[in-house]
Amino acid sequence: MDIALKHAVLDAAEEDGARVLVDRMLPDGLSEQEMTLRGWLAPLGPSRELAVWYEARPAQWLLFRKKYLAELDKDEAIEALSLLAELTAEEKRVTLVTASGDPEKSHAAVLRDLFSGARKPPATTGPARAASAGRNRARRPR
Numbered sequence: 001m002d003i004a005l006k007h008a009v010l011d012a013a014e015e016d017g018a019r020v021l022v023d024r025m026l027p028d029g030l031s032e033q034e035m036t037l038r039g040w041l042a043p044l045g046p047s048r049e050l051a052v053w054y055e056a057r058p059a060q061w062l063l064f065r066k067k068y069l070a071e072l073d074k075d076e077a078i079e080a081l082s083l084l085a086e087l088t089a090e091e092k093r094v095t096l097v098t099a100s101g102d103p104e105k106s107h108a109a110v111l112r113d114l115f116s117g118a119r120k121p122p123a124t125t126g127p128a129r130a131a132s133a134g135r136n137r138a139r140r141p142r
Helices: 048-056 061-071 075-090 107-116 127-133
Strands: 002-007 018-021 093-098
Touching (some): 002 107, 048 061, 075 093, 075 107, 093 107
16 A cells, blocks of 8 residues: 655646545645545544644654544544545545645645554554544445
8 A cells, every 4th residue: 555645736647546535625726526536534634723723833753643642532523534544444545635835744745654553643542543444334435
């Protein structure tokens, strides 16, 4: 499994594989069709409060990551993580699409790291467990 990151305004490419939007809202001026998405997992986007906090403190990457991982321990996010786990098991490549200014310093990078096994959170429950379990409790991305 290979997980890539891509900014939402960049055109889809064949090498992207299955493209999944991981933001809570559609990026301004773009539709799902224009972004050529396989799915949209809105619960995986950071809360508005956390996004605003991080935008004002971009140097606080590690603290943002910690706060974001805590947000992933909510039921709706756990369900979305399970769906993403299923998709990554089925596809050779999945591209996480985000409107974040720097995808490499965004929640999408945290998700990629979580699924690739890099920098796993210390807990054995919550997002790490859901990512590895692949539980299906909600509608799968198309």
